[in-house]
Amino acid sequence: MPAKVVVPSSSRHTRRIAVDKIHSVICNRVKDGDEQYLVRWNTESKTAAPPLSWHLINELRHCLEVVQDYLEERETSKKSVAQTRIESRKRKSPDSGYEIEHRSSPFHRLQQGSQTPSASRSSSVSSTTPATAVLSPDVYNGVLDIDQHGFVVCRPVSPDALISLSDVLTADLKQRAYQARVKDAEILMRNAYVQKLNKVPGPAVTLVNTVDNSTPSLRFRYINKYVLTAGVYQLEPATATGCQNCSPRMGRDIGCEYTKLCECLEYAAVDEARLDDEKRRKYEQALSKNSSMMGFPKKFPYFTNTTGAKAGCLVPFYLNSRNAIYECNESCACGPQCRNKNVQFGRKVEVEIFKTTSGRGWGLRCKQALHQGQFIDTYRGEIITDEEAERREESSSKAKGSYLYSLDKFAETEELDHEPYVVDGEFMGGPSKFINHSCDPNCRQYTVSYNKHDPYVYEIALFACRDIAAYEELTFDYLDKEGDESEDPGEGAIPCLCGALNCRKWLWT
C-alpha cells in the first residue's frame, strides 16, 4: 500500500486548486461538517492510475464548473438508480442490491477512463484485502504540495505509489455520495453565476430558481457580439459603406427619412402598395433581372420617436413578414439618432433567467411589460462553418441542435459561394440562449443586417410579436415555418412541452 500523503494544512483557508490541473470530481462526502470532493488530477501518463485527493469545496472555488459537471452527473445517476429500483421491484430481480455497480454513472465512466489494469476489477471490494484496510476513503494517493501562490499542486508520482480508482470507490462510498449534502457547493456555484451575470453589459440580467438548487452551466461565456471561429469570414467593415445621401438635418432631424434615397435600404422589401402602374412595371423588370431596388419605395422598419410607447417597435410591414431588416451603420451620413438604427444598440430591457416548472430547463422572461414589435435581444454565439456544425452535432447529444442556428436567410435568393454559417449559442452567447420554444410564441426572430453586401453574417434579432405581460415567459417558434401542420417525428425528436393548444407535439421533426 502506498504511503499516505496528506495535503499540508498550514494554509488551509487560502489554498485553492486551478481548474486546468484537475480532470474531474468523482465523489463527495461530508466530513467533520465540511463538504469534501474527491478530485482526480490530470496526469500525462495514460497507464498510471490518476492521483486522487479529497478537497474542501472552498478549495475548489476556481473549479466550480468541474464540480457542477459532477453534481449534474450525480443527479442523473441517482435518478437512474431510483428508476432501476422501481423496475427491479417490478421484475423482482435477484440482483437488485448491486444496481449501483452497473449503472452509467460518473463513477462507472471514470473506471473506464482510468485505463489501469485494476480498473477492470470490481469497484466494490478487493477479493484478497479487507475492505477497511485498502478502501479507506481517507487515503490520498496524489503527492500534493502547495506552491508559492497558495495553489495545491500535484507533483509527478511513480505509478507504484498510486491506488486504483476502483479500490477507492467502494459501493458504500458511492451510496453515501448520493446522499451527501452539497449545499455549500450549490451556493458557491450560484454566487459564481450571479457574478458572471453582473458583468453582462446593459440592463440587469437576474437569476431565479424556485424549483431546485441547480445553476445554469458555469462553462457558458457571455459575449456581446459574435465570436468568429476558424474558416468563418465577415466582410471588412469598410464594405459597409452605408447611406451617403441621407443626413441628420433632413426633415425632422431623424436621420434617414426618405426610403427611396436611403442606400442602406437598397435590398429591403419594396412597399408594393405604393407603386403606380409605371413603377410596378419597372419593379417587375428589376425583379426579373435581379437588379438594384434603389429608388423604389420601401418602409423603415421601426416606429419613430414621435410615436410614444411604440417608438422603436417594428412596424406591421416587418412584424408580419419575414423580410430582412437593413439598419444604417456607423459609416452612414445620417447620424446616431437615425430612426433606422435599433438592434445595433443592444438589449434595452431587463431580463430574468428562471427555472421552468415544466421540464424545459431554464427559461427567460422580462421584468417589464413589452409592446408588440419591441426589440428584446439578439441571439449570439460562435459563428461556425456548416461542416463544424455537423461535426458538433454528431459528437454531442440530441439536444445539441437546439443551440445551432443557421444563417441561411439569403441561401435561396442569393448565389452564395459556400454553405451558410451557423451560430452555436451553447457555449457562448447572451441571455437569449435561454428562450424556449413554443408553438404559440410571443416573440419572433428576424434577420437584421448592418451591411447589405454581406449575406453570410447578420444578426438574429428577437422581437415581441404581441404584447407581453411582465414576467410572462418569452418564447419563439424554433422552426418558424409557414403553416402549423405536425410532421412525423424523426429519430431523436424531442417532445414539445410548450403546452399550447396548437402544439405540434415535437420540438424537432
Ligand SMILES: C[S@@+](CC[C@H](N)C(=O)[O-])C[C@H]1O[C@@H](n2cnc3c(N)ncnc32)[C@H](O)[C@@H]1O
Ligand atoms: C435554446 S435551449 C433553451 C434553454 C434551455 N431550456 C436551457 O435550459 O438551457 C433549447 C432547449 O430547451 C429545451 N426546450 C426548449 N423549448 C422546449 C419545449 N417547448 N419543450 C421541451 N423542451 C424545450 C430543450 O431541451 C431544447 O433542447
